Amino acid sequence: MTDFNLDAFLPYQLAVLSARVSAGFSRHYRKAYGISVAEWRVVAHLSRGDAVSVREIHERVDMDKPKVSRAASRLEEAGYITKTVNETDRRLVELKLTDKGRAMIDALAPIAKAYEQELVGALGGDDGPFRDQVRRLGEALKPRQTD
Amino acid sequence: MTDFNLDAFLPYQLAVLSARVSAGFSRHYRKAYGISVAEWRVVAHLSRGDAVSVREIHERVDMDKPKVSRAASRLEEAGYITKTVNETDRRLVELKLTDKGRAMIDALAPIAKAYEQELVGALGGDDGPFRDQVRRLGEALKPRQTD
């Protein structure tokens, strides 16, 4: 009889860890700004400053197009970003932070850094090897087959 | 002006990694058995053999009660488990694998082990330190505060 120990199963451990980490951080912006994880990702990506298309975010952040599109719509409705049609290519929609959105990211960025430092502390202070392995695993799984 | 680099943000990296790892594994059972991640977790937890209540799974696996309840209902409908009321405490529902469910976990367990070995390989062969840190981080975030 198979006795499978879920607790020791790496995919499960990672899922639980990731959910806790995300929940721990999202509590910092969920209440204060009313945005979700998906919306946070879009805003964070826009913090670089230049206008970005939906497709670009879809490729850089790992979210599918509809998810980005809806997150952007919610952010626009909340006044954090603007959506304007690119006049040289009217298929593209340019997303851009408003002043309100900029203020939000300015407030959240240090909180994010601090939260990350908490995590690093929990790791024992040296996060280098851990991050390397996270990145290595992510790379190994990036494409799409194995089936 | 804040320039937040999402790619280097640990919570983001973990979320992406976890999603990829889960997707990579779920492809092994999604098509073959038509079950979701939540259902997989319930079945895996039931593989120990004894009947288990919804509440016990809710506590052990990190899923809230409604999620466990619905996953169990789907599994029952698919014929993988049975749900019976505990006669000594009629508030409790005992979940138990059917022969069909047992056959599924017997088939999936080696696949899960093999998949895990793939991940270990991608880590460079020595997964000990990585698992330690995953566990340590998970422990640090287990309770409920930071606010």
Added chain:
DNA sequence: GCAAGAGCGTTGCACCTGCAACGGTCGAAC
């Protein structure tokens, strides 16, 4: 025995997500 409170699992509801399909726009070939 009975009432109040706590525990367990389910259900309602609003929201989000994944996938496929769609309309609008651009570029290439003729």
Added chain:
DNA sequence: GTTCGACCGTTGCAGGTGCAACGCTCTTGC
């Protein structure tokens, strides 16, 4: 200039999720 194909973003739809509230059952105290 037209037509065909590709691309971009949005929308429909079915299904899953989180949270709160509910019904049923057990326990506790009287």
